[in-house]
Each structure stands twice: as C-alpha cells, then as structure tokens.
Amino acid sequence: MAEDPRAEPTKVKILLTSGEGMKIDWRDAHHSHYTFPYLREHCPCATCNDRRARHQSVTGARLQSDLPLYQERVRAVQAEPVGHYAVRFDFSDAHATGIYSFDYLRRICPCPECRTSRKGESQ
DSSP states (O other): OOSSGGGOEEEEEEETTTTOEEEEEETTSOEEEEOHHHHHHTOOSHHHHHHHHHHHHHHSSOOOOOSOSOOOOOOEEEEEEETTTEEEEEETTSOOOOEEEHHHHHHTOOSHHHHHHHHHHHO
16 A cells, blocks of 8 residues: 555556556546656666765756767666556666656656645745
C-alpha cells in the first residue's frame, strides 16, 4: 500500500512502442502523464540523486542536463513492475537502476497543477 493514499494507481499504461511515456490514473481521479525523458531526468537511483546533489551544491542550481546540446531523445526500451509498488525502466542510454515507486511518481507529477503546488511548498 502506498504511503500517500492519493498515490495509489487505478490504471498504469506504459507506452513503450509509441514512445509516449507513461500514463497513470490515480485513486483520487488525478491523471499524470510522464514522458520518458522526464522520467530519466528524475531518476531516483542513488547515482542520479548524488549527481544532482553534487551539481546543486557546486552551482546552487538544479541540474538540468550536463549533456551536449544535441543528444538523441532518451526513451524506455523495457519496463517491468517491481512488486505492486513501483516500476523499473531500461532506458536507451543504458541506464536501468532507478526504481520509480508510485509514491515518488505522484510527488513528481509533471502536470501544471502539481508543479504549482510543489513550488508553493518550497517557498
């Protein structure tokens, strides 16, 4: 069971073939759509968290990307459930260590309403 009751999905669609990303319908009727580049940028693994923290401590700004200006758009090539609480992706850049819990996915929902709410909480 999810820590936050709002973070219980009722429907999860991972659109690997079309490359559209992942769509989740939540128990509270909220809908989220995550692109694969967004998910890769927000990877919750220890390596990615450490890289973002180091960058922020040096620059004072959140890491957007330390990649060249042009790079092929990252996509998920495989996805698998982790129990009943998370999803793990294999990305086209060979990264596959992030486990995205539904609690975490709800916290990073990219919709305008959730982004605004997160900005209000951080002030």
